[in-house]
Amino acid sequence: MNHPIRIGAQLQPQHADYAQLRDAVARAEDSSIDILFTWDHFFPLRGGDLNGKHFECWTMLGAWAEQTSRVEIGALVTCNSYRNPDLLADMARTVDHISGGRLLLGIGAGWFQRDYDEYGYEFGTPGTRIADLGQALPRITARWAKLNPPPTRAIPVMIGGGGERKTLRLVAQHADIWHTFGGVDVLVHKSAILAEHCAVVGRDPSEIERSVGVRQRPAEIAGPLVAAGATLFTIGVNGPAYDLTHVREWVAWRDARG
Template sequence: MRVGLILPLGEESRPGVPLSYADIRSLATRAEDAGLDSVWVYDHLLGESTEDAAASPWEAWTVMSALADATSRVRIGALVLCTAFRPPAVLARMADTLQEISGGRVVLGLGAGWHEPEFQAFGLPFDHRVRRFAEALEIITTMLRTGRASVSGRFHHAADAPVRIRPDRTGPDVLVAGVRPRMLRLTAEYADSWNLAWFGLPGDRFREANAALTAACQEIGRDPATLARTAGIRIAAPGGQTANPDGDDQDPTRVIRGDADQIARTPSPPGSPKACRSSSAGPSRARRPVSISSPPRSPATAPGSTTRASIATRSKPPRRSPFCPDRSGDRLASA
């Protein structure tokens, strides 16, 4: 099992007070030192609305770029970047450059976006989001995997757009997050890995979506074993108190509570997907439970807060399909 940490870019720790980058960097390096496999950012331009600008999160790509220099081992991922926020061919160039800077540690998580107020505030089209996403995904993955792309779509275009060609270039793994049929189909066609979030103990919702993704792979002739599966897990800080004791933070299917040892020993509920506990491609890799202390004076993991971890379970290279070209030397997309 491989375990990563979602970094708090917004006001998760204290209402109206986003963490400073110095504290975010400290949390990322502590995660690396503690033995976690990856650190992740999320991509939003607003909180609830434009009126809440003081609490809006830091811009995701800038933070990812800074963390590539601040860390040396952990994978650096996005869960997920909204393809509507950046021109797709330009984003492919950005990802290729960050892959070089990080030494091949990027997981390029992509999604269509959902929070309409930020689309409105920044003048971005909110219609036909999945169609726009499909065209963007084709451009991005074609550039990263073949070196250049020519795509003429209804919403996005690329005319022989290249990344920087070099002998030792390996593209980043591409992760797609989605659950509806069209998004699962696109995941099966283009992605190296898939994510569904957020859970406590994954149960029926994950199992059903996972089965639908397997079916989508089979429909296009892709071996489902070539697509890594990941889950976003919410973990409450030890001794934490929730702001709403009667809310879903008390539901174990929404939040896992306990210290590192207790969480590591938490049994899966009946019917939960084995992919959340052991690899579908081979035996899981044993790993010592780890915990991360918060930076000095930082409320990032203070009592009452909830930490988000993204968990993947692939432990050996998958068999490649024609839909994801072999890129020997690339590490697996995993949390």
């Protein structure tokens, strides 16, 4: 299956007033990106005061669904641990309707312990968090089938992570998009592992879109990543300025491919 080349921007909801985020959303959509992401944390992760300004993921996605008209929106990625899976399915269905069918559900097992400790969630272990994700994914799709009204479309599921034995098996079973946190060598290696899991579950690995976060300029990395199978490229953008220069370079590269 051939997937189109797409560009995403992750507007990190930290160190900014909401008016600055709203302005960045408008500029990002005007830049002709394909997908607009946030993240699902409760505190800043980097780039300044770790107790600085920060906003919650899903409340903001509802606002983005109303503000935007073209781009897909989603979390890169939402943490499975923070919400009952049936509730998360209903939240996603609701934002899907608000946006007119432009939500994708990015989801992962969670990793940032401060979020858990300060908000009263059990952190557990990587193994227990992955097991919880594995139990949640079929509950989410089952809840979508029961909701009235149902989602406007089959909401695409993006799973983030690269654990070779468990996470990539969940990708093979449930994901439309796989997001990996690594460079070309990581993508090549883990894509081969993903293909093995797909063979076990009877799925064509080409059905799963490969997504990567990028920091370099397109001239430095785009060619090898495309050759390795990546088609979705997302640039992280930090507040409060939300400089989209790097994003526009990637959009220009996409458009120059024809």
